Amino acid sequence: MSGPFERYSDADVAALIAGYPLAWVIGDAADPAAVCQLPMIGEYDAAGRLVSLIGHMARRNPLHAHFTANPRALFLFSGPNGYISPQHADRRDWAPTWNFAHLRIAAAVAFDEALTDAALDALIDAEEGGRARPWRAAELGARRDKLAAMIIGFRAGVESVHGRFKLGQDEQPETFRAIVTHHPDPELRSWMERFAARRNDGGEPK
Template identity: 55%
Template sequence: MNTAAQPSVANPVSQFQRFSEEDVRALIAEFPLAWVSTPGGTIGLASQLPLVGEYDVAGRLVALIGHLPRANPLADALASQARATILFSGPSGYVSPEHAGRRDWAPTWNYAQAKVEADVEISADLTALSLDVLIDACEGGRANPWTVGEIAARYQGMAAAIIGFRATVTALQGRFKLGQDERPDTLRHILATHPDPVLVRWMRRFNREA
């Protein structure tokens, strides 16, 4: 599986394609709503779904857990093709020369994204798991976490209308364009003046040395 890309003389890798396993994990945790589609599928066979990552002991993303309505055409498509393309979109924003503090500097757009190719198992046996991991991920850390027991009378009926899946990662590509190519003085000006605190935080993450 291709994860954090490494440069070579024969096939140089853009600095925007250099990232760590922890960067992928942070992206998925903070921006879990991803486009899930069948390879080569039409827009009708693509849906935005919240996903939770599974990681091995080294921290590498190995699978994504999710669920979707049984009535969604994507459910049948995933069952028949057993493959998916999954797109995560992280922080993004326009960066003006005003933010850079320079008039001899062209505007740009900074962003973070990850593309996952996966083999998919979709099964009613995975529905309870998919609900449990998503609830744990979203409710964990709250002062009074919500549990499914609070809708016990309706839970079975609601769960019967959805189906869970596990997408085992076969390939992963990422692009984190977050100011790594800027001059130090320009980068500092952008970090000090850009109005999006989330984008600024991610830019700082990828420019720690600068």
């Protein structure tokens, strides 16, 4: 049976990936050349469940050769996190802690040259969306094709998702309210309130 920090929804997974897209991509934890950070975009089925991650990497990245030989990969997404002081809790008899949210996703990587443009555009659209004048890759002109030739797109089919969202679910209501009132990180406060609202409503993650 999962504990309170392992109870989360498909929407929580999607929100964390969208809000914190830079993931550690691990092919072999024992080989420093087979570990790097890459921004990723989630793909979801009709029910909202994560089914794959798409991204791109330089062809000269050692992970290109590694995943061509062995597609097994681990993606680590780190979301909001922060130290929680007894001062934030407004209690001197309370031990400090650290709140955080993260995902561990096991997947199989498949490179696809035909996916390169779509992977680039998906990331650009996600990061440029909402700007008054969103940038588009076409603005690079002739340089776009030259730069695109140096990278390759890939899709990672998701095999398992394990998350841990330690966001104050185990705190007493008055302590929780004090932390949300006093903590300086608005993102961490927002995620704490996201899970608190569900708990207060008596709802379970979907």
